[in-house]
Amino acid sequence: MGSLARAPYRPGMTGTTSGSRLHLPSYLREDDSLRTPVGFPGYRSTALRAPLRTPVDLPQRLTEITGPVLGEDRVKPEDADLTLRNGGEAVGQRILVFGRVLDSNGRPVPDALVEVWQANAAGRYRHVVDNWPAPLDPHFDGLGRVVTDSLGRYEFMTIKPGAYPWGNHHNAWRPAHIHFSLFGRAFTQRLVTQMYFPDDPLFSQDPIYNAIPAAARPRTISRYSLERTQDNWALAFEWDIVLRGADQTPFETDDDGDVA
Amino acid sequence: MSGPIVNPLDVPPDPTVPFQPKSGQRGTGFLTGPFQIGATPSATVGPYLAIGLTWADGIFAAEEGTPGAFWIRGQVFDGAGNVVPDAMVETWQADPDGGFPSPEDPRGAASYPGFRGYARAQTITGEFAIHTLKPGPLPDGEGGLQAPHIDVSVFARGILDRVVTRIYFADETEANAADVVLDTVPADRRDTLLATRDGDGYRFDVYLQGERETVFFAV
Secondary structure, three states: OOOOOOOOOOOOOOOEEEOOEEEOOOEOOOOHHHOOOOOOOOOHHHOOOOOOOOOEEOOOOHHHHOOOOOOHHHOOHHHHEOOEEOOEEOOOOEEEEEEEEEEOOOOEOOOOEEEEEOOOOOOOOOOOOOOOOOOOOOOOOOEEEEEOOOOOEEEEEEEOOOOEEOOOOOOOEEOOEEEEEEOOOOHHHOEEEEEEOOOOOOHHHOHHHHOOOHHHHHHHEOEEOOOOOEOOOEEEEEOOEEEOOEOOOOOOEOOOOOEO | OOOOOOOOOOOOOOOOOOOOOOOOOOOOOOOOOOOOOOOOOOOOOOOOHHHHHOOOOOOEOEOOOOOOOEEEEEOEEOOOOOEOOOEEEEEEEOOOOOOOOOOOOOOOOOOOOOEOOEEEEEOOOOOEEEEEOOOOOEEOOOOOEEOOEEEEEEEEOOOOOOEEEEEEEOOOHHHHHOOHHHHHOOHHHHHHHEEEEEOOEEEOOEEOOOOOOOOOEEO
């Protein structure tokens, strides 16, 4: 079930024990003005699914500040190249997607599992529910998995996903995007999100993009990277993902010199 | 700017106290304030999560055949009372001794035979099922104990940020009565957090909306 021998990620304020008292880190929660709300009126599916009552505050204790160790044993090297599946090459614009996984204190998150999924170049998912008239690609299944290195870096090769219609409103099209799923090291750090591409003309009419508060929307858009673009092979897009970091507020000292 | 500007390189030969900048504010020239970068905002998993998030062993927080293991099954309901068939439920919990297979536990990472602590299950069949062990009681950090519980995240199309709840066990009456988290939940909604005995394990249904809306937590 995976080795636990690796050094723990240090969220900044490391938990310690002293007697019966536990000193636990507390992960910062982004201000509501910069967080995606659970529901959004323009996104129709939220109407019956997004909970309506105010959530109850849960103090972060052991279950919240720990998390599963999921890494190399879940990932094969070929999982980082979505362009080569079923013995052939996927159709589409080849792109390298790369970046770092950090916490909000700027610390890299190493050995972190990153799962991605996406539509093919024509904008169709290999999924029974997706049956709009765009072609499937026998050499593209849209699934990728990578683990961040010791500096929190990740990268994978794929094709640029196409936009697709989705029936939320008249002539609704999702901007091209790649789904990302990350664990970090603590239950509180879990994140599922979507990466977009720069200057997409479809942003203005997309409620999933616009549900994000305006000030935080740029955090979901990748940057074109000329430096990493591979001559005669693939364009490159850079996207850093920031998970919640530990609260760095200085803490007081107990009489016995222990941090409280 | 008020007050004298201190030259940090002007170190007296025998300082009596270590130099401390007087202000943690950015712009004073000293980076003593916490450095923060903005967290990436969440987005919905959408309807095609099965492509990216399916694992052959996903539903096993405890391996098949682990002594004492059982199933927790449940359904996820929307505000119209319909079963949600494209949700994913993830669980994270302590082992029966109250340890976590996580190096982030300040008491040290625990190892319990056959136990991963984490499971993910989709609701494609209309029902999710995870195979696990009952977690042990946990110190609450303040000298008390938390009742056995499992942290749960629910993801689905139509939910833009995961929703978090906890599974407690209806047959842990005494421990539940002393649990500080349950105590913060309105008494008439507490039973939405209780898994009940059912067949080969427990049943825990999630109501995203409605009169029986499950208690969700902000973490």
